[in-house]
Amino acid sequence: MTKRTSAKYKIDRRMGENIWGRAKSPFNTRSYGPGEHGQRRKSKVSDFGIQLRAKQKLKGYYGDVTEKQFRATYEEAVRLRGDTSENMIGLLERRLDAVVYRSKFVPTVFAARQFVNHGHIKVNGKRVNIPSYRVKEGDVIEVREKSKQLPLVLEAIGSPERDLPDYLDVDHNKMTATYVRIPQLMDVPYPVTMEPNLVVEFYSR
Known part of the structure; x- marks a missing residue:
């Protein structure tokens, strides 16, 4: 069994979005990051940072799976025919x-x-x-x-x-x-925008 390494609602606040769309999410009332530095002014995010955030958000949505499992999913998506980002969503939705x-x-x-x-x-x-x-x-x-x-x-x-x-x-x-x-990205009812294309860019750097 994969161990969750962080509280699920801290994932919400770290991402700056209510990624599961749940009414109980504290992000609904505290739309800043967790911890003592959560309310600091946010600096401009680099392309790498944007890609990393997209990866963390998608990985966190599926229960904060391990990096090893998530990267293995990406590598399998690359080997399949068609669009890698769509393949990745299809594989995650088959869990x-x-x-x-x-x-x-x-x-x-x-x-x-x-x-x-x-x-x-x-x-x-x-x-x-x-x-x-x-x-x-x-x-x-x-x-x-x-x-x-x-x-x-x-x-x-x-x-x-x-x-x-x-x-x-x-x-x-x-x-x-x-x-x-097997669904495509547009078929999956994510409460927030997921960008698997950025995840593919992150891993293919």
Whole structure:
């Protein structure tokens, strides 16, 4: 299980954006960085700084995955045909924890990672406890029978905070989600602007 190295709302404030679009984010009331120097006047950011920020924001959005995992995703995206930045988004959205989060089975991407890790999810009828597991088109993801009435799950399903993307076919009555297709950047319901092209520039320097 990947360890989160910083509090999720500090990620919001460090990025200067409410990157998950959550009503509880302290960025809504404190739109400056964390720590004693958070309110300092911001200096002009270099091209490298802009690229680094784009990388940190995208990496943080998916649960602050490790640098090793994130770079490996980029390197795989380079090897695939087509646009590298679009490939990268497609690979990130195929992570099992991302699919569980997108399906609204849990309230946050951090909860999704823990939910998968604790064995609450099955893929095509088999239990999978690896958050970074890569789903394929046509795969059926479901919440285990014993886990369907967990308060965490019921809260997430009843929340109006997020919409379901059209590349997933979700049935909340059965607690299942079918991965219909690999999305492009424009299909992914990010609450803030993500710039994977800058991430590609950062790694290809």
